[in-house]
Amino acid sequence: MKVSKVTVGAGALLLLAALATVLLQADAYVTEGPSPQYITSFPDEPDIDGILITVGIAVGRWFAGALPYPGLSAIINAIINAWEPKPEDDYWSHVHTQVEELCGTFINEHNIQQVEIYKNDLMSLLKQYERSQVDPDGSYPDKNTIADALSTSIITNRYLIEAAELPVSMGLHFMDISSVHIMVLKDAAESYTSEAGVSRWWVDLANELDHYSTYGRWLQGETIRWRDTNIECYFDEADQSCLDFEWTGIDCYDEYTIRDHVSNYEEDCDQVHPDSPEDGSCHRFCDLYQMEVNRGYCWLAEP
Template sequence: MEIRVLWCVGGVVMVCSMVTLFTTPTTAYVTAFPEEPDIDGIRVFSGPCVYMCVLYYSGDGGWAIAEFLASLVPYPTVSSLLLAIIHAWEPKPQDNYWDHVKDNVAQVCGDFINQQNLQQVAVYKQDLLGLLRSYERADITSDGTYPDKNTVADSITTSVIANRYLTEAALLPSSMTVDFADIASVHTLILKDVAESYTITGGEVSRWWVDLNRELDHYITYAVWLEAETITWRDTKIQCLMDIDHGGYDEYVITDEVRVYTESCKQLHVSEGEEGPCTSFCDLYQFQVNRDDVTWLRHNLGVAREQWGRLKLQADAMAKLASKYYNPFTRDQ
């Protein structure tokens, strides 16, 4: 928060207005996975899922995958989760899923959105959809007419890394948070599945664990930086102008560029070191904005980051045991 003291004179009497905080209301984006029943007539899950499906305005792909990794939702298989994500990501004429992602991001970033990258990511995700469909259909062993999981997972990893600059943007990176969490979580899900698929029980450990361990390290490091960067950046968009002892009054004026919001508080002038009703006006506003933003980050990124951290403990251990083969069954390096 930037604080500016304008000028001073002397004073008496006070008028103080309340700061009204808000979160931009958005309409929930609801998508039911095909042919799946309601539970008691209610779909109550936040994120793409198989048995209960409510994709709120954000999409929540990263959140849902994190819950899957934590075994907190009733997905029977990775394949069923992928089918739900594919269904959620597919363009629908009646509603634009990615517009809802933008609406969600606007709660923290307002109009400070990397529109170019957001549009490019929407296009890229359609390409990624094709690879996810291929992976969902692939088996551990190829029948000669269709690639195996090992081959498709390699294509997905190459693609995600090559396009990482879109979600890990240099310009307004906070506005890419939801897409970063979505794609990083999908990539993590694929790497974990392929690592487990090609690890022989009681035998050789697939080298995919090394790749998973490396990518988790990258995603966790970036997520920690992004959370801190978002709060720091958000604070720079709040200004507090203080007009001290002007005609006997002190006036504090908050301007929030993200929320396009202005609020003021006026009090009888107080001497230095004394506190009046408006003394904490700016600090309280910033505290509440930070609290809201931390809650948003927790849901859209923090939950996923925590599960990546837990998974990395397993990946660390397995990577130390990994052979030089990605597919020990065929000895493919």
């Protein structure tokens, strides 16, 4: 019996194809909006539920002017409200569910827990930034100081995401933190730019966009490679002892088997042995499954 293994072509789980799109085009993850039964924010803030709208999506839409909330305070308060631990509508559990759907059991639980702990510190800095002023009266640090502290904190701690094992499972957390970082840098750059001069924050913004874009492209390639190696198709050709007697009119059967090690899905397809491989009824079995996987994750990079 002749057995060969065919690895299914790379899928379109472009988790970080969304980075430049979310941060620059700002509406990569288009959804219909949260259901009426699921409200996590106050009426005057965007709703960030961790299912339909993540922090990365909300910040992206804010950049694009696609949210009816013009003030920075509204988006910051919505992020803090979503991230604050609460017994109901738990942002972390919903994001974790999405990560499991993408990665199966291949999740870096330890680093995810560390990132969620770190986000408590990030919430504190965001609260300070929301209260800061460009020209304060001296009773509170100025926006420049808090922006520097927040940016330094993110750069210091992003190794939790970017240097982690199983980086694909850290993608949504990467989107959250990177989008917050870019949001603050952009606001600081605009706040300190005037007719008298252009803020140096624009240089920081350009540098960090370059960093996130570079890492995002790497993670996109890593995601494709990783997903590809976890979906396999095995081809089991009809036994030669049967093929030797095909001239008598008997049917000999080939078998294709798909094994998806992420979803633990397995499926077989049997076909009458064809004269040429492309004529077989199961010839596109693996490709069609891959297309179905791609459609299942199309929300990751839906324009």
